[in-house]
Amino acid sequence: MWVEKYRPQKISELINQKEIVGSINSMLKNQSELPHLLFSGSAGVGKTSAALCVSREILGKHWRDYTLELNASDERGINMVRERVKKFSRFAGLDTEIPFKIIILDEADEMTADAQTALRRITEDTAKICRFILIANNLSKIIKPIQSRCVVFKFTKISDKEILSQLKSIGKKEKIKADEKGLSAICDYTDGDLRHAINILQAAASSGNVTESVVKSVVGLTKTNDVQDVLKLALDGKISDARDKMIELIKVYGMSESDFLKYINQAVFNSKANNLEGMLETIAKYDYRILVGANPEIQLSALLAELTKFGK
CATH class of the missing domain: 1.10.8.60 (Helicase, Ruva Protein; domain 3)
Structure with missing residues (x-):
């Protein structure tokens, strides 16, 4: 995969994060006093790459042996913290060349509140032999006691x-x-x-x-203009036709549900409708429902049905 082939190997190679690169490099000059780190920001901006670069910089050739990388969204509960993290953090046998072990918790914002509370205690108990690097898309989902125990770096979108x-x-x-x-x-x-x-x-x-x-x-964008037609059909009260065209875009042409919502949101702006606020609020409501796990096809059909009210 090119995304792995061209992943940055050094902190200095990170794209568009100059301030963060400078701060981390300053911290690495005195590795024994490195605090726990918390990287936040949207997807694909270099958070995981930065964590791996820090691990390589500190642990050198031993970085694979003394780094535990976990995706917290796969194992969200307290058992993951108690079993895997605790076991790794307590396991003896530090090499004399290694100042401490590093535990990288990706998507830490998906951990339950109980698991985060347990993690807070472990970060304190193992501070002599471990450093944690937490990675989160949504900083607000990380409990305050953990945030206060870490140096927080907010990664910006890449231009x-x-x-x-x-x-x-x-x-x-x-x-x-x-x-x-x-x-x-x-x-x-x-x-x-x-x-x-x-x-x-x-x-x-x-x-x-x-x-x-x-x-x-x-990327399934060949039919984006057709989303405007779906909106027009819905506003004209032709709910069956609008739904059929929406299903065709998703099932036949491969447009994702999130993309459909993004483009119908843009289509609403382009339409310059009088009741813009209500239509946008309706789209946001169904976006949230799909995000929390409701059936996308049912929710998008309901969205079109609700949009018909704004056309009357």
Whole structure:
């Protein structure tokens, strides 16, 4: 995978995070006093890469042996903290070259409150032999006692200019043909997520030249204008026709439910309807329902049904 092949190996290689790079480098000058770290920010901006770079910088050639990397969203409960983290943190046998072990908890914001409370105590008890690096998309879901025990770094979204530069660099190394419009389409779609951008580039490159039409086909954007038609049908009260077209976009053309919501949200803005506030609030409500696990097809059908009220 290109996303792993071109993952930064050193802190200095992180993209668009100059202040964070500078702060971490300053901390690494006195490794024995390194605090626990908490990296927050949206997806694909370099949080996990930064954690792995810190581990390599401190542990050198031993980094794989003395680093425990867990995805907290897979194991959200207190048992994960008690069994895996506690066991690793207490396991004896530190090499004389190693100042401490490192535990990386990815997606820590998905941990239950009980698990986070248990983790708080472990971070204190094992401070002599362990350092924790917590990674979270949503900082507000991390309990305050853990936040206060860590140095918090807030990663910013990567600019389109930086993403474009990285895609061009990778394209050159992989010897693929990519035009400016194709790469710009990737930037527009990924919205600051470099990891997603590299994955799309690789998928588009496997189809031949990376052009705008190929990129749109790969990410299911070839029918985005049809979302405006779905909105118009719903506002005209033609709920069955609107639903059929919505199902076709998702099932036949591969548009994701989240993309459908994103584009119908944009279509509402473009429509300049009088009751804009109510329509946007309705879309937000169904976006939340899908996010918490409700059936997407049922929820999107209900969304279209509710939008018909705004057309009357």
